[in-house]
Amino acid sequence: MKKIYIPHVLQFSQKTQTIILDNFITELVTLTPFRGVMMIRHGGTFLEISIEGETIINLICDRCLQQYNYRLNLKTFENIWLNKSSNSNQKFIQEKELIVEDFSETLSSEGYFDPKVWMYEQLSLSVPLRKLCSNDCQIPVSIDKKSSISINNYWKGLENFKKKLPK
Numbered sequence: 001m002k003k004i005y006i007p008h009v010l011q012f013s014q015k016t017q018t019i020i021l022d023n024f025i026t027e028l029v030t031l032t033p034f035r036g037v038m039m040i041r042h043g044g045t046f047l048e049i050s051i052e053g054e055t056i057i058n059l060i061c062d063r064c065l066q067q068y069n070y071r072l073n074l075k076t077f078e079n080i081w082l083n084k085s086s087n088s089n090q091k092f093i094q095e096k097e098l099i100v101e102d103f104s105e106t107l108s109s110e111g112y113f114d115p116k117v118w119m120y121e122q123l124s125l126s127v128p129l130r131k132l133c134s135n136d137c138q139i140p141v142s143i144d145k146k147s148s149i150s151i152n153n154y155w156k157g158l159e160n161f162k163k164k165l166p167k
């Protein structure tokens, strides 16, 4: 996925560039390519980016530590403010800052938009915080329990040894 030169988006019909997605995301362990569509609309002073699609990723369960597959459905959008001029007067900057607060990100209107990075960010935000493979999976026997079992075996062995000692 190539970076998009932002002024180029204006040349598309309805000032909207559509990207059909069928890509493996190397940063996430995706088992199937992410299939979907991304739309980038040039709104003059901002970019409106929306994405819809799905993939299957491999996660590790927080409870049983087993790997499992998770179907990740993504449907979201974001507006990115386009920063027009860098040498504007102070009053303009103050007005602009008020508007910028509604936008989480800004880009230069003469700059580039990286759809790959943006898509990865949106996917990362969609990965569940609490990863559970199922509701009834079990916590594995911990190393502490295992070592306590071996200590018990040691004491049992010692008792058996004592029994064998001549009285």
Ligand SMILES: [Zn+2]
Pocket (backbone or CB within 6 Å): 061, 062, 063, 064, 065, 066, 132, 133, 134, 137, 138
């Ligand atoms: Zn589990």
